[in-house]
Amino acid sequence: MKLTYPHMGSLYIVIRALLTNLGLELILPPPTTRRTVELGVRHSPEFACFPFKLNVGNYLEAKELGADTILMAGGVGPCRFGYYAQVQRQILDDLGVEMQMVVLEPPDVSFNEVKDKIRCLIGDLSWWQAVKAARFAWCKARAVDAVEEKILRLRPRVKEQHKLERSFRQALQEIDAALDRGTVQRVTSGFLKRMDMMPRHKAEPLRVGLVGEIFTILEPFANYDMERRLGFLGVEVTRSIWLSAWINEHLLGGLLRVRHECLNDQRLAAPYLNSFVGGHGKETVGCTVGFAQRNYDGVIQLAPLTCMPEIVANSVFPAVSRDYRIPLLTFYLDELSGEAGIQTRLEAFIDLIAACSRNRKDVL
Amino acid sequence: MTKIGIPRALFYFYYYPLWRAFFKDLGLEVVLSPPTNKAILDDGVRSTLSEACLPVKVFFGHTAALAEQVDYLFVPRISRVEAKAYICPKFMGLPDMLKARLERLPPLIDTVVDAGRDGDRRSCWEDCLREAGGIFTRDKQLTDRSMEAAMQAQRRFKKRLTAGMLLTDALEDNKVSEAAAASHPQRKLKIGLLGHPYNLYDPYSSMNLIKKLDALGASVVTPESLTDKEIDDEAAKLPKRMFWTLGKRMLASALIFCRSIRLDGLIYLTSFGCGPEALVEELVARWAKQRNDLPLITLTIDEHTGEAGMVTRLEAFTEMIKRRPKA
Numbered sequence: 001m002k003l004t005y006p007h008m009g010s011l012y013i014v015i016r017a018l019l020t021n022l023g024l025e026l027i028l029p030p031p032t033t034r035r036t037v038e039l040g041v042r043h044s045p046e047f048a049c050f051p052f053k054l055n056v057g058n059y060l061e062a063k064e065l066g067a068d069t070i071l072m073a074g075g076v077g078p079c080r081f082g083y084y085a086q087v088q089r090q091i092l093d094d095l096g097v098e099m100q101m102v103v104l105e106p107p108d109v110s111f112n113e114v115k116d117k118i119r120c121l122i123g124d125l126s127w128w129q130a131v132k133a134a135r136f137a138w139c140k141a142r143a144v145d146a147v148e149e150k151i152l153r154l155r156p157r158v159k160e161q162h163k164l165e166r167s168f169r170q171a172l173q174e175i176d177a178a179l180d181r182g183t184v185q186r187v188t189s190g191f192l193k194r195m196d197m198m199p200r201h202k203a204e205p206l207r208v209g210l211v212g213e214i215f216t217i218l219e220p221f222a223n224y225d226m227e228r229r230l231g232f233l234g235v236e237v238t239r240s241i242w243l244s245a246w247i248n249e250h251l252l253g254g255l256l257r258v259r260h261e262c263l264n265d266q267r268l269a270a271p272y273l274n275s276f277v278g279g280h281g282k283e284t285v286g287c288t289v290g291f292a293q294r295n296y297d298g299v300i301q302l303a304p305l306t307c308m309p310e311i312v313a314n315s316v317f318p319a320v321s322r323d324y325r326i327p328l329l330t331f332y333l334d335e336l337s338g339e340a341g342i343q344t345r346l347e348a349f350i351d352l353i354a355a356c357s358r359n360r361k362d363v364l
Numbered sequence: 365m366t367k368i369g370i371p372r373a374l375f376y377f378y379y380y381p382l383w384r385a386f387f388k389d390l391g392l393e394v395v396l397s398p399p400t401n402k403a404i405l406d407d408g409v410r411s412t413l414s415e416a417c418l419p420v421k422v423f424f425g426h427t428a429a430l431a432e433q434v435d436y437l438f439v440p441r442i443s444r445v446e447a448k449a450y451i452c453p454k455f456m457g458l459p460d461m462l463k464a465r466l467e468r469l470p471p472l473i474d475t476v477v478d479a480g481r482d483g484d485r486r487s488c489w490e491d492c493l494r495e496a497g498g499i500f501t502r503d504k505q506l507t508d509r510s511m512e513a514a515m516q517a518q519r520r521f522k523k524r525l526t527a528g529m530l531l532t533d534a535l536e537d538n539k540v541s542e543a544a545a546a547s548h549p550q551r552k553l554k555i556g557l558l559g560h561p562y563n564l565y566d567p568y569s570s571m572n573l574i575k576k577l578d579a580l581g582a583s584v585v586t587p588e589s590l591t592d593k594e595i596d597d598e599a600a601k602l603p604k605r606m607f608w609t610l611g612k613r614m615l616a617s618a619l620i621f622c623r624s625i626r627l628d629g630l631i632y633l634t635s636f637g638c639g640p641e642a643l644v645e646e647l648v649a650r651w652a653k654q655r656n657d658l659p660l661i662t663l664t665i666d667e668h669t670g671e672a673g674m675v676t677r678l679e680a681f682t683e684m685i686k687r688r689p690k691a
Contacts, residue, residue, distance in 0.1 A: 047642035077607030078450035080639055086604050087643045090650055108448075108605055273460045275441055275476075277453040308639040311415050312457035316464040332415060 001100075002027045003121075004067035006058040008051075009218035010148070011243060013176045014141045019071075021133035022122045027067040029058040032221040036061055037335050043091050049304035050222055050334045051215040052084055056091060063097055071121075074105030078278035079309060138256075139181045141244040143188040147171050150192055152239065155231025156205035158198045165228070167191065206353060209291030211240045211284045212302035213310050216333055218243065223302050223333060224342050230300075233350050238296070240265075240287035241280070265290060272316045281309030285316060292324035298353040299326060305334040327353050365393045366500065369434035369470070371426035372397045374419055374455070375442060377561040379489075380535055383438060385517035386493050389510035390500055395434050397426040400568035404429055409667050411465050418635040418666050419562045420454055420461075422569060427462055427469075436471050436499075440492050443478040446485050449609045452640055473499060485592070486515065525588045530574070531565045553582035553685060556621040558648065559633030560610050560641075561588065563665065570633060571671050573663075573678075577631075580682045585627065587617035594620065611644040618648040622655050629659045629685045636666035659685060 004027050005015055012028055019026055029036070032054055040057030059070055075082030085103040092099055102121060107113045122130060151168045158164050171191040178184045208230060216222045217239060230237050248256050265286025273285045288299045301317075303310030314330050321328050329349045331342065368387050370376060376383075376396075387394050398404070400422055408425030430437060439462060442455045450456070459474035475495040479488035490511060497507035524534040555577060563569050564586065577584055587595075598616035599606055606612040621627055630652055634641040645662060652660040661681045663674065 045642050045646035047637065047639075048646070049639075049642075074604075076448070076605075078453050078456070080643055082607060083604070083643050087646055090647060094650055272464065273457060275443070275456050275460070277457045278450070279453070281453060281457065306415070306637045306639055306642065308453040311413060312453050312461060315413050315416065315457065315461040319464040 001069050002067045003069050004062035005071040006055040007032050010144045014137050017140045018133050018137035027065050029062040041335050047306055049307055069100040072103050074103045139184055143175050143184045145242050145244045146188055152237045156234045156236050157200045205234050205236045206297045207236045209238050209296045209299040211287045213307050214241050216302040217241050272319055277309045277312045279309030281313045284313040292326040297357045299328050301330040305332040367393045367395050367434040369395045369430035369437045373423040373426045374562050377565050381521040382514045382518040386510050386514035389513045397429045400566050417637045436473055438473045441474050441476045447479050447482050449607050526591050531588050551581050551583040553628045555582045555584050556627045556630045557584040557586050558614055563633050571674050587613050608640045611640045614644050632662045634664050636664050
């Protein structure tokens with residue numbers, strides 16, 4: 001069995017640590033490129049969301065490298081993600097691509113469904129070894145988040161931005177290659193220390209919160225490198241979704257104590273969106289209010305085109321913006337978004353919030 | 365008399381008999397917005413996000429048209445009308461979207477309809493209506509009586525649908541008998557028509573699709589003529605449980621249409637940007653392709669759709685069916 005799974009930002013590092021330690025053979029899809037998009041778009045439904053199309057592209061490229069089994073997550077609605085795997089399987093069948101699909105999803109009837117699927121994957125490995133592999137993967141998830149958090153903070157501050165990017169990429173590679181927890185921790189702390197010594201600008205940067213749908217936030221290819229673009233424009237970005245916090249909340253049921261950006265997002269969202277709407281709709285509104293309360297200069301929402309929960313969230317934005325007097329910008333992304341258009345809109349938005357922020361200081 | 369407004373959009377097409385009977389029996393005056401027209405659509409387009417789908421825009425237009433005339437607006441927060449199956453995230457956030465984007469709204473009756481994980485089709489509406497009734501009267505017996513009348517009206521409506529009556533006729537509680545309405549003249553062509561009822565039966569949104577087909581010599585079969593049980597049984601055969609109520613109806617009807625009835629073709633009407641449809645329609649199209657002799661056309665509508673384009677495509681489709689050699 002040669003297992004593969006679709007890309008979502010740095011998630012591949014975490015999953016690779018988990019699966020390799022479970023004794024599985026992996027063939028990862030190559031990093032997402034324009035070719036991936038073209039393959040995916042050609043075979044996907046026109047109005048499916050962007051992640052769906054990138055997934056299909058990833059599968060086909062992994063198949064070219066020899067993968068024969070796909071590991072995918074699922075769900076039970078109302079977000080479309082829950083039905084991805086079913087449609088994707090049909091597409092692969094119709095293309096004559098022979099690939100197995102193992103879909104991990106919340107059980108419909110009993111927990112045994114999940115247990116059986118995992119058993120089928122890991123063979124006769126003991127549960128203790130599985131737990132050990134999970135702990136190692138968790139350690140890498142924390143390391144990746146620590147590195148990415150640092151880079152978000154430093155991008156607008158350091159003078160040598162390209163050197164920063166280089167060390168960042170290198171640190172991710174080293175974390176990915178690390179074989180034990182000691183190495184992971186050493187690489188991470190080494191990176192953090194070295195970065196703190198880089199020469200910096202004096203001025204405090206503007207602060208922008210990034211909210212929205214998880215895939216478009218975490219996958220730089222899908223959001224046209226939004227975080228780096230903002231960093232280079234001199235803006236400190238705070239993400240609302242972190243890989244480790246997400247794993248803890250959704251896969252471990254909040255077992256561990258992880259610092260979460262927007263702890264009270266459910267309560268904060270209530271005056272504007274008083275219902276679960278699937279996906280990250282309610283979190284988007286809650287986090288936006290959270291950022292506004294902490295005096296951020298602006299909030300940017302990212303979502304794939306036709307994403308239903310984010311459309312609902314975006315629909316109530318005028319009320320949030322009015323109440324907190326905070327500028328909000330939304331990007332709906334798909335394969336047709338143009339880089340120049342995104343850059344222009346970002347520059348205009350940054351100019352606007354810079355002016356707003358100056359005005360506010362004058363009043364004080 | 366207190367006036368309660370019901371927008372003629374979205375789930376009006378499924379549950380109007382239930383709502384009307386309930387509020388009428390409670391002693392309220394039920395005010396329905398006029399049929400969709402250009403002004404309503406334009407209003408809706410202006411007040412919604414451009415990314416929202418056409419039916420949601422239409423709903424906003426109807427709400428705005430009613431806002432000044434009524435004391436209350438009935439906009440239930442419809443989450444699940446059967447166990448474990450949602451409608452769509454936009455339905456769940458509808459009252460919030462209205463409040464954030466429309467000004468001068470009368471108080472919204474936004475009680476929750478949620479069958480949860482083990483409720484049923486009846487109890488979820490009972491909960492919603494009981495709560496809504498509590499706003500107008502403290503008389504529990506009156507509420508219960510109105511509820512009974514409402515359920516009866518809804519049952520009657522369902523019965524008329526499965527008897528083969530077109531939804532628009534069944535909805536307007538007119539005096540045509542079921543048998544007379546169901547025995548519309550059989551045309552040469554028989555076409556399966558898939559699509560959400562709020563698109564299919566809104567003559568303005570769908571640009572009179574059903575009448576147009578009739579004029580082209582085709583009679584239609586719609587998912588509404590199938591009973592809930594038929595839909596459920598068929599949907600149970602899917603490899604994965606479908607978690608959208610409307611998606612389930614579409615998939616199951618498509619399977620039934622593909623298999624049992626002698627149909628000449630399928631027409632799938634979707635609205636631009638409809639989330640669930642993007643995946644459901646893809647599956648239906650792929651299944652229809654597997655059956656070599658069942659042509660399918662997908663018509664996507666939005667606020668920019670031109671009538672001439674629609675007519676041309678329908679004419680081409682029916683011509684193509686008429687001329688292909690019968691197997």
